[in-house]
Amino acid sequence: MSTPTRTTETVSARSRTDLRPDYILVGIDTEGAHHVYRTTDETVHVIDGPERTYRYDLEALEQTIDDWINYVTTRRGFPTQHLYTGLADALADAIGGGEA
Numbered sequence: 001m002s003t004p005t006r007t008t009e010t011v012s013a014r015s016r017t018d019l020r021p022d023y024i025l026v027g028i029d030t031e032g033a034h035h036v037y038r039t040t041d042e043t044v045h046v047i048d049g050p051e052r053t054y055r056y057d058l059e060a061l062e063q064t065i066d067d068w069i070n071y072v073t074t075r076r077g078f079p080t081q082h083l084y085t086g087l088a089d090a091l092a093d094a095i096g097g098g099e100a
Contacts, residue, residue, distance in 0.1 A: 026065070027081035029072055037065050037083060044068050 026035040026044070033048040044065070046054040058064060066085040072078060081093060 024083055026069060026072075026083045027078035029076040029078055031076055033076075035068070035072060035078075037068075 020039045022038060022040050024037045024039060026037050028034050031048070033046050033053070036045045036047060038045060042057070042059040044056045044058060045052050056068070058068060065083070069083065069085050084093065
C-alpha cells in the first residue's frame with residue numbers, strides 16, 4: 001500500500017471531507033505561547049503575544065503532532081493543554097489536574 005502524494009488539490013479535497021477542524025489549539029506553554037496545530041498541512045504555529053513567532057512543518061521534519069506535544073511538554077510544559085498524545089494522558093490531566 002502506497003501513500004498518496006500530497007498536493008494542493010488533495011489537501012483541499014481532504015479539508016472538505018475531513019471532520020477535524022483546520023486549526024486545533026494544542027495548548028498554552030509555561031511561557032504563555034499558544035501552540036496551534038494546522039491539520040490541513042501538518043504544521044504547528046507558535047504564537048507569542050500578537051505575532052506568530054515560529055512555524056514548524058511537521059511533515060518536512062518527519063515528525064507528528066504527538067512528537068511536538070512530547071517535545072514541548074519536556075521543554076516547557078503545558079499548564080493549559082487541549083490536545084493530547086493519547087486518551088490516557090487526557091484522562092490523567094482531567095482527573096489529576098495535570099499531574100500525570
